[in-house]
Amino acid sequence: MYHVLIIDDDIALTQMLAEYLQQNGFTADVENSPVSAIAKVREQSFDVVLLDVMMPKLDGFETLKQIRTFSVVPVIMLTAKGEDYDRILGLELGADDYLAKPFNHRELLARMKALTRRLDDLSSFNQVQNLDFHGIKIEEASQRAMVGAHELDLTNTEFQLLTLLMRHVGHLLSKEKLSEDILGRRLSAFDRSLDMHVSNVRKKLSQQGIENVIKTMRGSGYIFKSKV
Missing domain, CATH: 3.40.50.2300 (Response regulator)
Incomplete structure (x- = not known):
């Protein structure tokens, strides 16, 4: 329970x-x-x-x-x-x-x-991965996101969002998919929750010198860039 x-x-x-x-x-x-x-x-x-x-x-x-x-x-x-x-x-x-x-x-x-x-x-064995792109490391088993020796202070939702984007590096993830996978609900016309979570992740990456790794595709979704 x-x-x-x-x-x-x-x-x-x-x-x-x-x-x-x-x-x-x-x-x-x-x-x-x-x-x-x-x-x-x-x-x-x-x-x-x-x-x-x-x-x-x-x-x-x-x-x-x-x-x-x-x-x-x-x-x-x-x-x-x-x-x-x-x-x-x-x-x-x-x-x-x-x-x-x-x-x-x-x-x-x-x-x-x-x-x-x-x-x-997160606790499922098949879901656990280690990801490393542009100086950002994801350790899913321990739920940690690292930039160098610094651990990013991400909420659970922000961690899941960054992890999903990095798993699909170089590929567009639609807002509809992200909303369903991350927020657990269908995207509605005036719901800005997803955009705010992306904004928070960007700010926290920027504080560690990581810029422009998440690209907005207007009207479509987001891409974690394979090259910066």
Whole structure:
């Protein structure tokens, strides 16, 4: 059973959500205080974190910032307004996915299963590879991406995205395929999640002096270049 942590100050909602997830194959912990939740993520291992944006004293964005200083646990942001700004900011700060409130519980369950399915894929022997292009090394067994002696601080989603692109070096991967393989859902017209994850990967590579290795094919998808 996968272990999920729900961080939301709405006590009634979190109790109901925890019961629903427990009925569908998850072990669920609840923290209504973001400060306590951060400490809990430090102390325990979770497979997924559900993080509400609108909380008093410490909002979801600041909570995510603090979690990302020490953990790459997959995080799904729960945004009350569902506005583009909230979604984009959450993804820029390292969220793996987002869902606007009020949400359909089945949709949330599908998003969570997509994240945990990728964890299963990583542990599969047939999936494990070592990749090395343009000074970037991928060690799938240990889930590490290296530039020289420096380990890239990638989220799970960013690691999976970079790995998939490098596995298909020199070949175009459509946005549709990347969305289904990485995010676990079909690409929709106004969903910028994939583009934001690519942008985050590029920024982190650029910080280590790696530029222009991921090419955008406008309207089609992305290519990890065989030559730079």
